[in-house]
Amino acid sequence: MSLKQMKKIELHLHLEGAAPPAFIRGLAAEKKIDIHRAFDERGHYAYRDFVHFLQVYEAATSVLQTPEDYARLLQAVLQESAEHGVIYTELFVSPDFCGGSDVAAWRDYLAALQSTAAEAEAKLGITARGIVTCIRHFGPDKARASALCAAETAGDFITGFGIAGDEGIGKPGDYLWSFDCAREAGLRLTAHAGEWGGPQSVRDAVRDLGVERIGHGVRAIEDLALVDELGERAITLEVCPGSNVALGLYPAWRKHPIETLRERGLKVTVSTDDPPFFHTTMTREYEELERAFGWDEAIFAEIHRNALDAAFCDTATRDRIAKDMELT
Known part of the structure; x- marks a missing residue:
């Protein structure tokens, strides 16, 4: 294969x-x-x-100014993902961009996204879930509005809440209200950290926000006590090697810490982040990891199990994906 x-x-x-x-x-x-x-x-x-x-x-x-624009976008994105073998994907979506964080407008955008996702699942065999994401550099007040949108629409499609944006703005604890709001609504939690903010940003996101996943998180390797803590807490890292190399965080794939993090027992996964910006695809990520670290089918199966275990989906969906991928 x-x-x-x-x-x-x-x-x-x-x-x-x-x-x-x-x-x-x-x-x-x-x-x-x-x-x-x-x-x-x-x-x-x-x-x-x-x-x-x-x-x-x-x-x-x-x-992207209307629900129809987003529906067309999602159709294109899911088509591209499916062409590279992705059968389950989680998408960061922000109410800031979808209706200005107005709950009524957000519902209209969400309805368009859900309809498109259902059609793609039927036609392409790809299952999608949404993670509502506040934008860190927009500030805590706007994050609260996004969290309320997330809480009001938590369900089969919106299953998570997170934060993205400029890690140099504020601290994770500034967004605690938003994360507590999402948590009370039953949403699973993740946060971008440890990309530009260094290892302390990872520690703060885990301890202050109570997340179970970290977006990127690779700078944790600079603090081995933190690496051990992440392992003890069973925190999953959403690693995007191509993104990190393209943005100059690491000079080359062989210099990326994903293999070292994996060898130290952390639950790492592989994603593309913003693929056209970084000239990557899930296929290219896998090819580069095979080339740089000799990853084989057994290691990729390990990565898939990590991702499925950490996925923000219900048990029935998880079991179906596990059977499809022969991970049972």
């Missing part, structure tokens, strides 16, 4: 960040919105560093 055909699980995928550049350019043309500076001469997303990446990301997102 080729690595492209191998069935996969992805836990860390930003819906807007997965938008193909051609899709965003086409939508911008339809709406007569000029965002040409978001692209290079080849039509790829163009950014200088992580902060500029966030700006380009938000510029691209600005053309």
Whole structure:
């Protein structure tokens, strides 16, 4: 079996960040919105560093203005994921971008997303769940509005809550109200940390917010006591190696700590983050990991089990995916 055909699980995928550049350019043309500076001469997303990446990301997102726009986007993203063997995916979606965190407007966007996800599951065999995500650099007040949207719509499709954005803004504890709100609604919790914020950001997210997963988390390797704590707490890391290399966090795949973290017993998973921004796919992630660390079918099966165990889905869905992937 080729690595492209191998069935996969992805836990860390930003819906807007997965938008193909051609899709965003086409939508911008339809709406007569000029965002040409978001692209290079080849039509790829163009950014200088992580902060500029966030700006380009938000510029691209600005053309997504209606539930129908998001439905079209989700259809394109799930089609791409399915072509690379993904049969279960969790998508970060933000009410900040979907109706300005107004609960009524958010419900309209969510209805469009759920309908599209159900159609994709029937036609493509890919199951999708949503993780409502507040944006850290938008501040705690806006995070509360996102948390309320999440709590009001928790259910079969919206199963988690998290935080993304600039780790240099504020501290995880500033967002405790939002995470408590989501937790009380029965949502599972994750947080971006340990990418640009260093190991202390991971420790703070785990201890202050009570999350069970960490988005990225790779900087934990700089503090082995923290690595041990993550292992003891059975925290799963949503690792995105291609993203980390593309953004210059590590100079090359062989320098990435994912294998060391795995060898130290941590539950690591593999995802693409914002694939067109980083010129990656789930197939490419697997190929590069095979090339850099000699990962074989047994290790990929381990990664799949980690991801399925940590997935924010119900038992029936988990059992179905396990049977499909022969992980039982």
